[in-house]
Amino acid sequence: MSQYTPPLRDMQFVLHEVLQVEEAFKAMPxxxxLDVDTINAVLEEGGKFxxxxLFPLNREGDEIGCTLDTQTHAVTTPPGFADAYRQFVDGGWAxxxxxxxxxxxxxxxxxNQAFYEMLNSANQAWTMYPGLTHGAYDALRAHGTPEQKATYLPKLTSGEWTGTMCLTEPHAGTDLGLLRSKAEPQGDGSYRITGEKIFIxxxxxxxxxxIIHLVLARLPEAPAGSRGISLFIVPKFHVNADGxxxxxxxxxxxxxxxxxGIHGNSTCQMVLDGAVGTLVGEPNKGLAAMFVMMNAARLGVGMQSLGLTEVAYQNAAAYAKxxxxxxxxxxAKAKDKAADPIIVHPDVRKMLLTARAYAEGGRALGMYIALLIDREQNTNDAEVHRNTGETIALLTPIVKAFLTDNGWLATSHCMQVFGGHGFIREWGxxxxxxxxxxxxIYEGTNTIQSLDLLGRKVLGDQGAALKKFGAEIxxxxxxxxxxxxxxEFLLPLADLGEKVTKLTAEVGMKAMSNPEEVGAAAVDYLRVVGHLVFAYLWARMARVALDKADSGDSFYAAKLVTARFYFARLLPETASLIRTARAGVEPLMAMEEDWF
Structure with missing residues (x-):
C-alpha cells in the first residue's frame, strides 16, 4: 500500500535555484x-526507473529476501531484482x-547523486548492488594500474560486472588493524589470499x-596494525587475457x-580459500586506497537515509490527510465526517514537518557536497582543488552520520503517524x-564518524577547514x-556559528590534558555542526523562497514554512547538545566497570 513519487520539483529547486549548477558547470570543461533541460530530462527518466x-519490487524483496544454495554457494536475489538490474544496465544508468x-x-x-536518492527511496536493498560497484570503480580509477583499469573499469562502468569491498572480519569490525586475512605472493605478480570476511x-x-571484490589482506612480514594492510582485486571468476x-x-x-532489514541485499560471509588476487597500489598502503571507496560509501549511506526519509514522509503525509x-x-474541521483527518493535530504536523525538514535539508546537503566533488574533479587550480577537498573531507562524516541519525528519527516519526497500522507490514x-x-552502523558507525569529524577533521588541523566553511557562511x-x-534565519545561524567556535576551542583545550574528552563530546559535537550546516543551507533556501514569495507558487510558500519550522523546532536541539558536550568525560567514566 506504500507509494512513491520522485521529488523532482524540489530537486530542481536545489540544483537550479539554490546551487545554480548550470553556471557552476560552465566553469568545468x-x-x-550541460544545460537545465538536459539535467531535468535525465532526472525525470531516472525518476521513472x-x-x-524498482519501487514495485521493494516490499516483495523484503519479504522473500535472498537465498543461498549451500552446495553451490550460489545466491538468488528476490524475484525481479535481476531483471531490474538488466534494465538498469541496458538503460546506461550504471x-x-x-x-x-x-x-x-x-x-x-x-x-548521479540526485538519481541515487531516488533509487534509495524506491528500493535501498537493490540500490546497494550498483552503489557499491560505483565505489569499486572510484577506488580502481584512483589507484589501479593501467592494466587493471583497462581490464576492470569498462565492465564496472557498464554495470556488466559489479563490485564489493571486503573489509570486516569476525574478530575485527571498525578496527581494521586487527584483520588476519593473508596474501601469499606467487612469483608471477599474483597472490593467493586466505581468510574470512563478514557483512559483505x-x-x-x-x-x-x-563480481569484483576489493579485499584487504596482509602480506608476509607486513607491519602490525593498519600500516600493514594491502588491497587486492579478487574477482569471483578469473578474467582471461581477452577480457x-x-x-x-x-x-x-x-x-x-x-x-x-535490507533483506533484498545479499549480506554475505565470504570465504577466501587460496583465491587469486592482484595488488592494488603499493604494498602495505591498501587502507589509503580503500578509503576512496569507503568515503564514497559513506556519502552513499547518507543518500540511503535521505531516500528513506523522503519516501516515509510522502506516505505519512498522504495517510495523515x-x-x-x-x-x-x-x-471540528471536517464537519461532514465523524472525525477530523489526523493532520489537523499539532503533534502529527510536528512529526511530518520534522521528516520534511530533514529530507529537504538532507537533499540540499547531498547536492552541495556532490557539487564540491565535481569542482574538485574538474579544476586545474591547485588551491581550489585543495580547498574543496578539505571541505569534502569535513562534511563527509556529517553526511554519513547526521543524515542517517535524522533518517532514523524521521522514519520512526512517520511510522508513528500511522499509529498501530505503522507497525503492520502491509503499510510498508x-x-x-x-x-x-x-x-x-555500517561504513563506520556514527560514533566513528563523530570521532573522525572532531578528532581528525577539526582538532587535527586546528580547525582550519571548519574556519574556511565558517567563512563561507x-x-x-x-x-x-x-x-x-x-x-529570522541569519541571527540564529550566526549565534550557532559563534557557539560552535567556542565549543571547539573548549573541547580542544580539555583534550590536551585528557584525550578521552574527544570521545565524550564527539557525538554531540557532530550533531551540533550538522545543524550548523543545515541552518546555512536552509537559510540559502529561504533566501530564494523569499525572492519568489510573490510568485503565487505555493511551492515557495511551503518552503518558507518548512524553513521556519526547522529554525523554530529543530535547530534549538543544539542548546542541549552543547550543554551535554560540555559535561565532559567524568560522568561517563566514573562508573567502575564491574558496576555495570
Whole structure:
C-alpha cells in the first residue's frame, strides 16, 4: 500500500535555484555544455526507473529476501531484482557519471547523486548492488594500474560486472588493524589470499556476470596494525587475457547474514580459500586506497537515509490527510465526517514537518557536497582543488552520520503517524524503519564518524577547514544582512556559528590534558555542526523562497514554512547538545566497570 513519487520539483529547486549548477558547470570543461533541460530530462527518466521499475519490487524483496544454495554457494536475489538490474544496465544508468574513457557518459556527480536518492527511496536493498560497484570503480580509477583499469573499469562502468569491498572480519569490525586475512605472493605478480570476511554487502548474487571484490589482506612480514594492510582485486571468476570470464576463483559465500532489514541485499560471509588476487597500489598502503571507496560509501549511506526519509514522509503525509481520528482541539474541521483527518493535530504536523525538514535539508546537503566533488574533479587550480577537498573531507562524516541519525528519527516519526497500522507490514512503514537502522552502523558507525569529524577533521588541523566553511557562511550572511526578512534565519545561524567556535576551542583545550574528552563530546559535537550546516543551507533556501514569495507558487510558500519550522523546532536541539558536550568525560567514566 506504500507509494512513491520522485521529488523532482524540489530537486530542481536545489540544483537550479539554490546551487545554480548550470553556471557552476560552465566553469568545468567536461560539463560546460550541460544545460537545465538536459539535467531535468535525465532526472525525470531516472525518476521513472526508480518509481516504476524498482519501487514495485521493494516490499516483495523484503519479504522473500535472498537465498543461498549451500552446495553451490550460489545466491538468488528476490524475484525481479535481476531483471531490474538488466534494465538498469541496458538503460546506461550504471555509466551515468563514469569517465567516457571507460565507456561512461561523463555526467556530473551531482546528477548521479540526485538519481541515487531516488533509487534509495524506491528500493535501498537493490540500490546497494550498483552503489557499491560505483565505489569499486572510484577506488580502481584512483589507484589501479593501467592494466587493471583497462581490464576492470569498462565492465564496472557498464554495470556488466559489479563490485564489493571486503573489509570486516569476525574478530575485527571498525578496527581494521586487527584483520588476519593473508596474501601469499606467487612469483608471477599474483597472490593467493586466505581468510574470512563478514557483512559483505552484495557479496554473491545472480545479477551480473562477474563480481569484483576489493579485499584487504596482509602480506608476509607486513607491519602490525593498519600500516600493514594491502588491497587486492579478487574477482569471483578469473578474467582471461581477452577480457572474457574464465574459471571460478577461490572466493565464495559461506552464509547469508540474517538481518533486521535490507533483506533484498545479499549480506554475505565470504570465504577466501587460496583465491587469486592482484595488488592494488603499493604494498602495505591498501587502507589509503580503500578509503576512496569507503568515503564514497559513506556519502552513499547518507543518500540511503535521505531516500528513506523522503519516501516515509510522502506516505505519512498522504495517510495523515486521509485517516480520520478525533476532533481538532479548536473544534471540528471536517464537519461532514465523524472525525477530523489526523493532520489537523499539532503533534502529527510536528512529526511530518520534522521528516520534511530533514529530507529537504538532507537533499540540499547531498547536492552541495556532490557539487564540491565535481569542482574538485574538474579544476586545474591547485588551491581550489585543495580547498574543496578539505571541505569534502569535513562534511563527509556529517553526511554519513547526521543524515542517517535524522533518517532514523524521521522514519520512526512517520511510522508513528500511522499509529498501530505503522507497525503492520502491509503499510510498508516498518520496513523503512528497519532498513534505515543499518545506515547508522555500517561504513563506520556514527560514533566513528563523530570521532573522525572532531578528532581528525577539526582538532587535527586546528580547525582550519571548519574556519574556511565558517567563512563561507559569514560571506552569505554579510551579503543578506540588510534584508530584514532574512533576520529570522541569519541571527540564529550566526549565534550557532559563534557557539560552535567556542565549543571547539573548549573541547580542544580539555583534550590536551585528557584525550578521552574527544570521545565524550564527539557525538554531540557532530550533531551540533550538522545543524550548523543545515541552518546555512536552509537559510540559502529561504533566501530564494523569499525572492519568489510573490510568485503565487505555493511551492515557495511551503518552503518558507518548512524553513521556519526547522529554525523554530529543530535547530534549538543544539542548546542541549552543547550543554551535554560540555559535561565532559567524568560522568561517563566514573562508573567502575564491574558496576555495570
Amino acid at each position: 567536461a560539463h560546460a555544455e 526508480a518509481s516504476e521499475v 555509466a551515468l557519471s563514469c569517465d567516457p574513457d571507460y565507456g561512461g557518459q561523463g555526467l556530473p556527480v551531482t546528477l 554487502s552484495s557479496g554473491e548474487h545472480d545479477m551480473a556476470e562477474n 572474457s570470464v574464465g574459471e571460478r576463483n577461490g572466493i565464495y559465500c559461506g552464509a547469508i547474514e540474517h538481518k533486521m 486521509d485517516r480520520t481520528q478525533s476532533r481538532a482541539l479548536s473544534g 512503514m516498518e520496513q523503512y524503519v528497519r532498513d534505515n537502522r543499518i545506515n547508522m 559569514q560571506q552569505f550572511a554579510m551579503a543578506n544582512m540588510q534584508d530584514a526578512r532574512m533576520q
